[in-house]
Amino acid sequence: MGNEVADASVWQARAAAWELAALSLRYPGAELAEAAASGEWDEAAGKILAALGLPAEVPAAAGDPAGPSAARAAGAAGAASADALLAALRPEATRLFVGAPGPACSPYEGVWAAEADGVQPLLFVNPRSMEVERFMRSCGLGRPEGTNEPLDHVATECELLERLALRAAGAPASEGAPADADLPGGSPGAAYGRFLSGHARAWMPAFAERLAAEARHPFYRAAAAYLGALVG
Numbered sequence: 001m002g003n004e005v006a007d008a009s010v011w012q013a014r015a016a017a018w019e020l021a022a023l024s025l026r027y028p029g030a031e032l033a034e035a036a037a038s039g040e041w042d043e044a045a046g047k048i049l050a051a052l053g054l055p056a057e058v059p060a061a062a063g064d065p066a067g068p069s070a071a072r073a074a075g076a077a078g079a080a081s082a083d084a085l086l087a088a089l090r091p092e093a094t095r096l097f098v099g100a101p102g103p104a105c106s107p108y109e110g111v112w113a114a115e116a117d118g119v120q121p122l123l124f125v126n127p128r129s130m131e132v133e134r135f136m137r138s139c140g141l142g143r144p145e146g147t148n149e150p151l152d153h154v155a156t157e158c159e160l161l162e163r164l165a166l167r168a169a170g171a172p173a174s175e176g177a178p179a180d181a182d183l184p185g186g187s188p189g190a191a192y193g194r195f196l197s198g199h200a201r202a203w204m205p206a207f208a209e210r211l212a213a214e215a216r217h218p219f220y221r222a223a224a225a226y227l228g229a230l231v232g
Helices: 008-025 030-038 040-051 068-073 082-097 109-117 127-138 154-168 188-214 218-231
Strands: none
Touching (some): 008 030, 008 040, 008 154, 008 218, 030 082, 082 218, 109 127, 109 188, 127 154, 127 188, 154 188
């Protein structure tokens, strides 16, 4: 998904792609669990990748890693209900992305950059995280009031790409957002291309690979394959 000139339909497909990625990599909620359990997630991922010309084998999002007894307890042979799926996804997301003492797969770009440089990663104050924060603020995306989440979280970076793709597709800027000419590179498409090449593609392929290796639940293996297709 390069930064070449594209028509509105392609930008809309890109926006949908990053919207699904952001939903998949935030802390799981009811919306995600319902989409995964019903098969809507699988359908959306397949349609989006096809629309973008990105053939990829994405495994089914809903699964039963605990065995047949768990499936029966969920009320369906081989497929968990949305409630049961959510109950399985939340501790897995915590193990993967928060962890104790550390996450199995850090969701922060700055941590990956620090590891690549062989230095101790520090949230918020490392150079890459600060660079991401400056870029996002120049695009009108800041940390929501009352939260303390670094802006270089994988889901937040996906959200930025979604917003820039929507702007490139012709969607109006939200209130208080910079004008198109004031975005990095002077346009939504240019800002999208800069962030995709300078940030997302710099670390998300390795993140997706590690997520696939570390995930114990089928959903996160599916999410890893999907993200890997977007940034591959």
